[in-house]
Amino acid sequence: MTDKNSQSQQRTGLGALAGAGEADDFSVIDAIGGPRGVIESMLPGVVFVVLFVATSNLNLTIGVSAVLAVLQVIVRLIQRQSVMGALSGLIAVAICLIWAWQTHEARNYYIYGFLTNAVYIVLLSVSLLARVPGLGLMVEFIRTMPTEHLKAWFADWMGDKELKRAYMIITGLWVGLFALRLIVQVPLYLSNHVAALGVARLVMGIPFWALAIWVSYLIIATPMHRHKMRARESEAAAASTNSTNPMNPTEE
Numbered sequence: 364m365t366d367k368n369s370q371s372q373q374r375t376g377l378g379a380l381a382g383a384g385e386a387d388d389f390s391v392i393d394a395i396g397g398p399r400g401v402i403e404s405m406l407p408g409v410v411f412v413v414l415f416v417a418t419s420n421l422n423l424t425i426g427v428s429a430v431l432a433v434l435q436v437i438v439r440l441i442q443r444q445s446v447m448g449a450l451s452g453l454i455a456v457a458i459c460l461i462w463a464w465q466t467h468e469a470r471n472y473y474i475y476g477f478l479t480n481a482v483y484i485v486l487l488s489v490s491l492l493a494r495v496p497g498l499g500l501m502v503e504f505i506r507t508m509p510t511e512h513l514k515a516w517f518a519d520w521m522g523d524k525e526l527k528r529a530y531m532i533i534t535g536l537w538v539g540l541f542a543l544r545l546i547v548q549v550p551l552y553l554s555n556h557v558a559a560l561g562v563a564r565l566v567m568g569i570p571f572w573a574l575a576i577w578v579s580y581l582i583i584a585t586p587m588h589r590h591k592m593r594a595r596e597s598e599a600a601a602a603s604t605n606s607t608n609p610m611n612p613t614e615e
Contacts, residue, residue: 375400377498380576381506383584391577401569407432407456408568412561415469424469425460432456469557473564477549480541487538491531495521498537498579499530519594526586533579540575543567 379394395401407428415424432453455475463472490497499520509516521527544567551560 376576377501378505380502380579380583383580383587389580389584391573391580394576394580395569395573403435404452405565405569406435407452408561408565411469411472412558412565416558416561421463421467421469425464428456429460470552470555470560473548473552473560476564477545477552480544483541484538484545487534487541491534491538494531496527496530496534498534499527502530502583520590523586523590523593526583526590529583529586533582536578536582537575540571544571 375394375396379389383389392398392401396404410431411424411428414427415421418424436450436453458475459472462474463469487497490500503516503520507516520530547567548560548563551563
């Protein structure tokens, strides 16, 4: 049987935040996939921008980047490790490479990133306007995996004002992150500064992602811990009440 703490430590991204109320040894490196995950995430982008700047050969750059992305998945398959992260990365890289190849412009490698950031901004902003923090929805869903009693699940964490406020704050934080990426990178795209755009994309990728996760953890850890403690106290009180008042048909 796997220990709950070990499970939370194995989670990455928002999954790592789902265990924030209990993880005393929260690790940003683990949350972003560990050293290997960081390297695998950044390597295709690094190779693309360095090779294109060095050779100005878009077809060569695309070919090498594609082979590298496929090799990452193959290595994980050979080592019998989880390939879900590598596969999702491969799909994203494939979309970027195909876009650049079809348009014959290296800068279009980054359009997919612009679109995903814009979608995140819209969805999270709408959730803030609706007073239902999008990050809260995702983290709480991952944390509890509700399969029934969805209304009770929703009311449980939304009714905790401190926890909801924390989720509102980090949702706004992530909207700011995605918006900052577009503010910095879109002008570089429009001016066709591929090298500068590639560097900005790398700097504002994993490092910013790690910073956002760390700050989010600092904001939600205490409210989530208190929420979990209250839930356990309520469960213990209910169990105590049931044990002191058993349904015993032999009692008069």
